[in-house]
Amino acid sequence: xxxxxxxxxxxxxxxxxxxxxxxxxxxxxxxxxxxxxxxxxxxxxxxxxxxxxxxxxxxxxxxxxxxxxxxxxxxxxxxxxxxx
Numbered sequence: 001x002x003x004x005x006x007x008x009x010x011x012x013x014x015x016x017x018x019x020x021x022x023x024x025x026x027x028x029x030x031x032x033x034x035x036x037x038x039x040x041x042x043x044x045x046x047x048x049x050x051x052x053x054x055x056x057x058x059x060x061x062x063x064x065x066x067x068x069x070x071x072x073x074x075x076x077x078x079x080x081x082x083x084x
Contacts, residue, residue: 028044
């Protein structure tokens with residue numbers, strides 16, 4: 001991804017985070033930052049209070065799941081769940 005594509009993705013994901021519970025959004029934002037530091041990028045989709053669907057744009061599913069687990073989140077191939 002180009003730097004501009006990464007900025008555009010970050011802006012689009014910020015809009016989706018605004019539709020989540022504040023604490024859950026903060027945890028997903030931490031996940032996004034950890035993923036970005038590991039050259040892994042996801043697009044958030046269909047946010048709910050404590051879960052959000054996503055699409056892997058660059059990187060590996062294993063990185064998404066590993067970073068999510070490190071933060072106490074659950075990630076499947078398409079969904080991130082934040083414990084309540």
